[in-house]
Amino acid sequence: MNQAVATDPISTCTIPTQQAEQLQGQLLDIQKAQRMAEFFSSLGDANRLRILSLLAEEELCVGDLAAIVEMSESAVSHQLRTLKSMRLVSYRKQGRHVFYRLQDHHVLHLYQAVAEHLDEV
Amino acid sequence: MNQAVATDPISTCTIPTQQAEQLQGQLLDIQKAQRMAEFFSSLGDANRLRILSLLAEEELCVGDLAAIVEMSESAVSHQLRTLKSMRLVSYRKQGRHVFYRLQDHHVLHLYQAVAEHLDEV
DNA sequence: ATAATATCTGAACAGTTATTCATGTGTCAA
DNA sequence: TTGACACATGAATAACTGTTCAGATATTAT
Numbered sequence: 001m002n003q004a005v006a007t008d009p010i011s012t013c014t015i016p017t018q019q020a021e022q023l024q025g026q027l028l029d030i031q032k033a034q035r036m037a038e039f040f041s042s043l044g045d046a047n048r049l050r051i052l053s054l055l056a057e058e059e060l061c062v063g064d065l066a067a068i069v070e071m072s073e074s075a076v077s078h079q080l081r082t083l084k085s086m087r088l089v090s091y092r093k094q095g096r097h098v099f100y101r102l103q104d105h106h107v108l109h110l111y112q113a114v115a116e117h118l119d120e121v
Numbered sequence: 122m123n124q125a126v127a128t129d130p131i132s133t134c135t136i137p138t139q140q141a142e143q144l145q146g147q148l149l150d151i152q153k154a155q156r157m158a159e160f161f162s163s164l165g166d167a168n169r170l171r172i173l174s175l176l177a178e179e180e181l182c183v184g185d186l187a188a189i190v191e192m193s194e195s196a197v198s199h200q201l202r203t204l205k206s207m208r209l210v211s212y213r214k215q216g217r218h219v220f221y222r223l224q225d226h227h228v229l230h231l232y233q234a235v236a237e238h239l240d241e242v
Numbered sequence: 243a244t245a246a247t248a249t250c251t252g253a254a255c256a257g258t259t260a261t262t263c264a265t266g267t268g269t270c271a272a
Numbered sequence: 273t274t275g276a277c278a279c280a281t282g283a284a285t286a287a288c289t290g291t292t293c294a295g296a297t298a299t300t301a302t
Contacts, residue, residue, distance in 0.1 A: 097248065
């Protein structure tokens with residue numbers, strides 16, 4: 001149905017229009033770009049990274065996390081919420097405690113890769 | 122000199138204080154956490170990712186980038202500025218054009234890793 | 243029940259960020 | 273020189289984000 005939509009010609013300055021159109025095909029589509037951006041953003045906060053650095057060692061409850069990173073329990077809870085929504089952490093409830101842990105080690109590898117990358121420079 | 126600073130005892134709820142102190146040693150220090158957060162944040166914007174996805178293919182000037190991603194040249198220039206400050210892209214000037222390219226392929230690998238990670242779920 | 247503990251939640255506020263707009267700089271062509 | 277083009281920059285505005293605060297929920301102990 002909506003194939004061959006006549007879009008405006010791309011007004012380029014150095015490359016031919018045809019090449020520009022081809023590159024537009026390579027272009028990361030907006031929705032995926034948005035999802036990736038949200039993922040990276042979820043790692044784009046120092047306190048969330050600090051929390052993750054602890055959870056990389058062992059599972060911890062909110063109160064202990066808060067005590068160790070020296071943040072309010074509320075602030076930690078809010079941050080865990082966003083980490084949870086990005087599936088970076090999961091949790092189990094035990095009595096009145098909630099223990100959080102890394103959801104998988106993909107994240108840890110990413111974290112380590114960037115840590116090393118920044119040391120290089 | 123400033124070793125053995127007597128800090129307040131950590132008031133934990135489930136783990137012993139001693140363990141909490143040990144974990145505090147494992148904790149990502151604030152300055153490094155901040156640098157890592159800035160790095161991840163620089164990837165935390167859909168338009169910047171889209172720009173990077175093009176530069177992953179080939180070097181491009183600002184005007185062509187703007188035309189392909191359909192943003193104003195000013196907006197693209199601002200974004201390139203932050204990518205440049207994070208050493209994600211570099212550039213060369215040629216006449217009145219400025220050609221940007223990925224600074225290294227570390228970034229590309231990171232980008233690809235996350236792209237795949239998000240496809241998994 | 244009541245109180246204390248552990249966590250979560252929503253509103254509010256401050257700080258940050260991305261875009262637009264107007265303007266400035268540098269390069270090329272006529 | 274003049275004008276057009278490519279890009280950069282600063283200010284302003286709107287949207288977003290992280291924290292605090294007050295209060296809600298749920299669990300355990302008394």
